[in-house]
Amino acid sequence: MMRTRPLKVALLGCGVVGSEVARIMTTHADDLAARIGAPVELAGVAVRRPSKVREGIDAGLVTTDATALVKRGDIDVVVEVIGGIEPARSLITAAFEHGASVVSANKALLAQDGAALHAAAGEHGKDLYYEAAVAGAIPLIRPLRESLAGDKVNRVLGIVNGTTNFILDKMDSTGAGYQEALDEATALGYAEADPTADVEGFDAAAKAAILAGIAFHTRVRLDDVYREGMTEVTAADFRSAKEMGCTIKLLAICERSEDGASVTARVHPAMIPLTHPLASVRGAYNAVFVESDAAGQLMFYGPGAGGSPTASAVLGDLVAVCRNRLNGATGPGESAYADLTVSPMGEVVTRYHISLDVADKPGVLAQVATVFAEHGVSIDTVRQQGKDGEASLVVVTHRASDASLTGTVEALRKLDTVRGVASIMRVEGE
Amino acid sequence: MMRTRPLKVALLGCGVVGSEVARIMTTHADDLAARIGAPVELAGVAVRRPSKVREGIDAGLVTTDATALVKRGDIDVVVEVIGGIEPARSLITAAFEHGASVVSANKALLAQDGAALHAAAGEHGKDLYYEAAVAGAIPLIRPLRESLAGDKVNRVLGIVNGTTNFILDKMDSTGAGYQEALDEATALGYAEADPTADVEGFDAAAKAAILAGIAFHTRVRLDDVYREGMTEVTAADFRSAKEMGCTIKLLAICERSEDGASVTARVHPAMIPLTHPLASVRGAYNAVFVESDAAGQLMFYGPGAGGSPTASAVLGDLVAVCRNRLNGATGPGESAYADLTVSPMGEVVTRYHISLDVADKPGVLAQVATVFAEHGVSIDTVRQQGKDGEASLVVVTHRASDASLTGTVEALRKLDTVRGVASIMRVEGE
Known part of the structure; x- marks a missing residue:
C-alpha cells in the first residue's frame, strides 16, 4: 500500500x-x-x-x-x-x-x-x-528504549569515543606516549585540530548522560556526569596495566546503586582485564556493554563515528x-518516570590501582596500610619495588567508595615517607 | 498520561x-x-x-x-x-x-x-x-527491521545456537571429541535429551531463514537454507584449525551475492580466524555480525537462550x-518487497580447507593440483606430510563457488593416489 x-x-x-x-x-x-x-x-x-x-x-x-x-x-x-x-x-x-x-x-x-x-x-x-x-x-538508543523496555537495566559500560580509543589502542600496542599517539590520530584524521572535546571526555560525558537517562528512566544532566579525560594516561600506566593483565580504556559507566535507589554516571580512563570483551575493541571502534536483570550481559559493537x-x-x-x-502515531518519548537520585562521584564503588613513590625504609608499608585501613579501604594486593633508597609501592584495592579512596589518597600525601602519588586508576569490568 | x-x-x-x-x-x-x-x-x-x-x-x-x-x-x-x-x-x-x-x-x-x-x-x-x-x-530483529531500515545489509554472520557453541568451545579448549563434549553439555543442561535440532543445525537454520528474510527484504523459506550439522567435527579438525590460526564455529551465514541480485542462507561448521570477534564467543553465548553498506560492521552479543x-x-x-x-497503530510488518532470488548452496563463494589421505609417491601433488585447476579452484596453500608410505595433503583454497569445490572433491575421490578425503571445511570471516 x-x-x-x-x-x-x-x-x-x-x-x-x-x-x-x-x-x-x-x-x-x-x-x-x-x-x-x-x-x-x-x-x-x-x-x-x-x-x-x-x-x-x-x-x-x-x-x-x-x-x-x-x-x-x-x-x-x-x-x-x-x-x-x-x-x-x-x-x-x-x-x-x-x-x-x-x-x-x-x-x-x-x-x-x-x-x-x-x-x-x-x-x-x-x-x-x-x-x-x-x-x-551502533543501534543502542533503540535497543535500550525499546528492546529492553520490559527489563531492568543495571549498568551501561562502554567505549563511546573513537578518537580516544584510537589513541589508547596506539599507546597500548606501540608503547607510545600520549602526545605521540595523539599526533598520529590527528595526522590520520581520527582527532580534530582541537581535540579537547574528545580527549578531555566531554564528548563521552554527553553520551553517558543520554545513555543513563534512557537506561534508568531518569533525567541525568550533563553536570551529573563525573568527567576525567585521558590526557594524563602515560606509557608507565600501560606497563602497570599489563602487569595486572589489563589494558586501559576511556570508559563511560552508568550504574544503578546496589540498593537500586540511585544511579551514577561517569567518564574516566580505567584498567580493564584483557579477558573482557571491551579490552579487544581496537582503533576508532566503539562498543557498549549493557547489563540487565533478565537479559544478562549484552554487547553492541561497531563504528562509533564517520x-x-x-x-x-x-x-x-x-x-x-x-x-x-x-x-498518525509517535514513537516512545522521554521516559523519566523512575526519577531516581543521581548520586555524585563520591558514592561510586569500584576498585583502584595506586602507584606511590615512597622512601625505601622499614615500616613504610605498615604506615601506608594503616592509612588505607583507617579509611575503610581494603587492600587486595601490594607490590613493593626498591631502587636507590627510593621505592615504589603499587596497591590494588578491593571495592571501595570513591569518597573513601579520595580520603585515603589525601592522607597518604601527608605521610613523610610518601614522596608522591604517581598514579591512581580505577579498575573496571571484573 | x-x-x-x-x-x-x-x-x-x-x-x-x-x-x-x-x-x-x-x-x-x-x-x-x-x-x-x-x-x-x-x-x-x-x-x-x-x-x-x-x-x-x-x-x-x-x-x-x-x-x-x-x-x-x-x-x-x-x-x-x-x-x-x-x-x-x-x-x-x-x-x-x-x-x-x-x-x-x-x-x-x-x-x-x-x-x-x-x-x-x-x-x-x-x-x-x-x-x-x-x-x-540479543536485540537483533529490531535493529535489523528498524535501526538498519535506511541501510543496505550485505551479510549476517553469526553464532545463533548456544548448545552447539558450548560443545565446540569445549572441544576447542579441552581437545575433547564430539561425543564427550555433548555428554558434558547434556549433563549441564545445555543440550536437550534429544539434541538433534541443535547439533544437526535445524535450530540455527530456522533462525538463518528469519534473519535473511528481514535483512534482505526477501522471503527466505526454511528449505532455502543449506544446513549441515556439527556432529562430524572431530578433534583432528580442531588441530587443523589451530594450525591455520583458526577455531571452528557453527555459523549461520546470510549473504547478498556480489552483483546484489541474489542471496544465500546457510548453516554449517566453519573455520574462523582467532582474531575474528566471533572466535572468542564462549560457552552458550550467541553473537551476530551484521555488515551493511553505510554502517559497516556491527556486532551484537549476549545470552542466546534461557x-x-x-x-x-x-x-x-x-x-x-x-x-x-x-x-491505534501497528509496527513494521513483513517487508519482502525486494523479492531477490534465493540461490542454492552451489552458488555460495567461500574458501575451503581440505585434508586428503594420499599415497606417498612422486607426482601426487601435481595430480591433485591439476584437479583443482581443472575445476577453476585456485589453491592458496598446500601442506604435505609423509608417514610410512602414506601421506596427508592439506589444501587451503582461495575463494571458489561451492559447486566448483564439490566437483573438485568428486574428481579427487576418483584419483588412484587419493586414498580418502579426511575432511572438508569452509573458512569464513576473513
Whole structure:
C-alpha cells in the first residue's frame, strides 16, 4: 500500500554526515519508499556555504536560511546534523512548532537540553529520534528504549569515543606516549585540530548522560556526569596495566546503586582485564556493554563515528519517524518516570590501582596500610619495588567508595615517607 | 498520561520462558505500566498440566483451553511461548482473528510460516513481533527491521545456537571429541535429551531463514537454507584449525551475492580466524555480525537462550505492541518487497580447507593440483606430510563457488593416489 504524496525532509547541515544522508536518500530512494510505505523527498538543505559544489544535490534545494526552511510548514521531518547548541536548539524547537518531527545526531544538545526538547516534541505530538547521537551506527538508543523496555537495566559500560580509543589502542600496542599517539590520530584524521572535546571526555560525558537517562528512566544532566579525560594516561600506566593483565580504556559507566535507589554516571580512563570483551575493541571502534536483570550481559559493537555509519543511524530513525507519521502515531518519548537520585562521584564503588613513590625504609608499608585501613579501604594486593633508597609501592584495592579512596589518597600525601602519588586508576569490568 | 483500563495479556505456555514472563509482569507491573502508558494485566495462562503449582500465578487464570483463551475477544496481546508448529500456528491465527496482537518466541513456526502469519496479522491490522525467536535476549530483529531500515545489509554472520557453541568451545579448549563434549553439555543442561535440532543445525537454520528474510527484504523459506550439522567435527579438525590460526564455529551465514541480485542462507561448521570477534564467543553465548553498506560492521552479543533472557526479549516486544495498540497503530510488518532470488548452496563463494589421505609417491601433488585447476579452484596453500608410505595433503583454497569445490572433491575421490578425503571445511570471516 504505497502512498504517492512524498514525505518531505529538510536537511540541516551538509557536512560529512549530511552529504551522506542526502546521497543515500537519492541512491536508495526506492528502498526507502518501500520500507516506509511512501516516497521521501529532500525538500531543502540548509548550509552555511551555499557556493560549495555538492554533488548529487539539486542547487535549487540549497539555502542558507535554515530558520525559513524549518518554518515552511510543509516539512514532515527535519534532520539536524549541524551539531552544537545554537542554532540547532532553536531550529529543532521551531520544527516541532511548525509541524515537523525531528531526527538529530546532536549529542551535546541532547545531553544538555534533552528534557526541554522532548517536552516540545510531546507538546506538538511529534517525534524526536537521535540514534546517531550515541555510538554512531551502533543501534543502542533503540535497543535500550525499546528492546529492553520490559527489563531492568543495571549498568551501561562502554567505549563511546573513537578518537580516544584510537589513541589508547596506539599507546597500548606501540608503547607510545600520549602526545605521540595523539599526533598520529590527528595526522590520520581520527582527532580534530582541537581535540579537547574528545580527549578531555566531554564528548563521552554527553553520551553517558543520554545513555543513563534512557537506561534508568531518569533525567541525568550533563553536570551529573563525573568527567576525567585521558590526557594524563602515560606509557608507565600501560606497563602497570599489563602487569595486572589489563589494558586501559576511556570508559563511560552508568550504574544503578546496589540498593537500586540511585544511579551514577561517569567518564574516566580505567584498567580493564584483557579477558573482557571491551579490552579487544581496537582503533576508532566503539562498543557498549549493557547489563540487565533478565537479559544478562549484552554487547553492541561497531563504528562509533564517520559520515556513512552516522548516516545509517540517521536514516534508520528517518524511516521510523516517517512510518510513525503515516500511522498518525509517535514513537516512545522521554521516559523519566523512575526519577531516581543521581548520586555524585563520591558514592561510586569500584576498585583502584595506586602507584606511590615512597622512601625505601622499614615500616613504610605498615604506615601506608594503616592509612588505607583507617579509611575503610581494603587492600587486595601490594607490590613493593626498591631502587636507590627510593621505592615504589603499587596497591590494588578491593571495592571501595570513591569518597573513601579520595580520603585515603589525601592522607597518604601527608605521610613523610610518601614522596608522591604517581598514579591512581580505577579498575573496571571484573 | 496513564490510561486506567489495563491491556489484557494471554500467555500461551508456562515453561521456563512463560513462567519468567509472568513473574516479571507481576513484579515489575509498575515499571511496565509507566513505560507503556497503561497497566498490563495477565488475563489468562494456557498450560498443558493445570495441576502443576505455579508460584505467583493466580490459579484462577490457568486454563488448558488455549483456543478458548485466544478467542475470548477481550485479549489485547497473546504471548505465544509454547513452541513447535501446532497448535501454535492455529492459536496465533485465531488470536489475530479475534482482535489480539501477538508476541512469539517461536523460531520454527516463524521460519516455516512467517509469510502466512504476517499476512494474517496485516489483514486484521495487528502486530506480530518475535525478537525472542532469534538469539534470545540479543536485540537483533529490531535493529535489523528498524535501526538498519535506511541501510543496505550485505551479510549476517553469526553464532545463533548456544548448545552447539558450548560443545565446540569445549572441544576447542579441552581437545575433547564430539561425543564427550555433548555428554558434558547434556549433563549441564545445555543440550536437550534429544539434541538433534541443535547439533544437526535445524535450530540455527530456522533462525538463518528469519534473519535473511528481514535483512534482505526477501522471503527466505526454511528449505532455502543449506544446513549441515556439527556432529562430524572431530578433534583432528580442531588441530587443523589451530594450525591455520583458526577455531571452528557453527555459523549461520546470510549473504547478498556480489552483483546484489541474489542471496544465500546457510548453516554449517566453519573455520574462523582467532582474531575474528566471533572466535572468542564462549560457552552458550550467541553473537551476530551484521555488515551493511553505510554502517559497516556491527556486532551484537549476549545470552542466546534461557528463561530470563528470552523473557526479556518477549517483554520488550510486549511493551512495543502495547504502545502501538494505545496509539491505534501497528509496527513494521513483513517487508519482502525486494523479492531477490534465493540461490542454492552451489552458488555460495567461500574458501575451503581440505585434508586428503594420499599415497606417498612422486607426482601426487601435481595430480591433485591439476584437479583443482581443472575445476577453476585456485589453491592458496598446500601442506604435505609423509608417514610410512602414506601421506596427508592439506589444501587451503582461495575463494571458489561451492559447486566448483564439490566437483573438485568428486574428481579427487576418483584419483588412484587419493586414498580418502579426511575432511572438508569452509573458512569464513576473513
